[in-house]
Amino acid sequence: MSSSYLPVLILLGVSVANAVGMLVASHVLNPRRPTPEKEMPYESGMIPLGDTRARFSVKFYMVALSFIIFDLETVFLIPWAVAARSLGWQAFAAVAVFTGVLVVGLIYEWRKGVLDWK
């Protein structure tokens, strides 16, 4: 049983050796001529604008949280939808409860005013 995992182990070894080798080789072989531009943090070629710890409005986090919740909902719903007929009513009930709980959360969020972008 364990011998069938040997190729995985070899692949792991080769990829680790490859990555480490590239880093070490470039560190050893590369000539160093630092300039202020090269020392800057890399932000896709832009000149950095300021501190990384900028403060965002809490609205962004609310939207991000809602997005993650409903994004994850699809992760559960799509596999169920694909196999809905063979899974039967019991799975339907489970999914209905799951969606119902999420709807309660949505109503709460709505009434709390999270969806108003003010």
Next chain:
Amino acid sequence: MTLQLASSANLALVLLPEIVLSVAAMVVLLASVRIQKAEADATDRARSLGGLALAGLLAAAVANGWLHWVSPEGEPGMITLDAFGLFANWVFLLGAALTILVSFPYVARQGLQPGEFYALILLATVGMMIMAGTTNLILLFLALETMSIAAYVLTAFHRGERKSAEAGIKYFILGAFSSAFLLYGIALVWGGAGTVDLREIAATVEAGAGFNGLVLAGMGLLGVGFAFKVGAAPFHMWTPDVYEGAPSPSTAFMAAAVKAASFAAFLRVFTEAFSSLYESWYPVVWWMAALTMVVANLIALTQSNVKRMLAYSSLAHGGYLLVGVASANEIATASILFYLLVYTIMTLGAFGVLMIVSEHGESRFQVEDYAGFGASQPLLGVLFTIFLLSLAGFPGTGGFMGKIFLLQGAAESHLWTLAVILALTTVVSYYYYLRVAWYVWMRPAPAGALAAWAPVSVTAVLMGCAGVLIFLGIFPSGLLNGALTAAHGLWLRGLDAGLSGLVR
């Protein structure tokens, strides 16, 4: 009545208290946004939402009581229906209900959002009930996270206060850390035994069929995870800061119910799955118990902040309970259940008075602030003294009987040294509990001090708590018999799986 577990509708009935409570939490949340629109007064809002939450807890309690009459038939799923889980559920429901009852004025006065606050308490209770009832390590982890995440939010609930936010971050980071230990332990146990079901693990270990080294390593990591959650000695560093910074009702809830749930899960896992490895884990628990009792009691001696002193006191009680875990016999398990119930009542009572003295806010925690409290509020002074005496383990109170039963369990397993440490540290603890009582009664109030106030409902609840404590101190047998039945069921199943490691 018998319940055929073959049908999945009946499996849902086994989870009835949890389902009722989850629905109640959702109702409380939805009601909170409705009432918010109606612009009601803060006190009324806290009262009506708290009332809803209490109704939910009452309904769950009725469901839990009904489950006592049900005898399941057939193969249980990941949740078992046994007297141990049901007894633990009573402790959690009582802890949640008392927290809500004593914190009405605090919530209203501090402007905490009552809907979210009560809903989180209910959801944490759901997590605890599943923790105590599950026999599956993965479900245990999920339930633990349900409880812990709610507890993190409850800790940081005082959004305006720096200390509360700090406590929340500390608790979150260390809690996540300990959850990682627990999860890694589960993974290793699965690797070693090939299953995450407690009874199957026990059978595999007993038959010597798994990789023993992996199971041992996994068991060690599980132990570390639980030790973090119950605040056992080398892993207790987070507790004082978190308990001090959290809003007082959250602290009371964590010190009572969250700790009780962690102990229930600790007991179930180590009794049902690992009792044949007793020889391997008992020295570790032995040392943790001894260290926790000594360290927590010694540090508590030097505390002048009563809230922090109660945090160390809660650690010390964790140490006493660990003596019961180390003893690992039926009487010890029953005594842990008995002690948890008594401890929940007395801790919540003490925190209830603490909230009154601190004027339902986060100030006046110093022991000097208690000077003259007995003279201005004689009834509350007497109740507070009863709670302190019970926490100290004074004869005639429930706390005393709990310690007697723990000692009996330790004697049954011949853990004499641990029993002596328990008795000696109890004597040490008298100093810091009675020091507060001394300030309450013997010191005059400083000039110009405001008299603390408490609504009649809170006083009535505290009177009920004190009454139950004294009743259990004089007539403990009724509750103890219930605890013994619960413990018997747990040990019987351990023996059914063919375990003999414990019969020494």
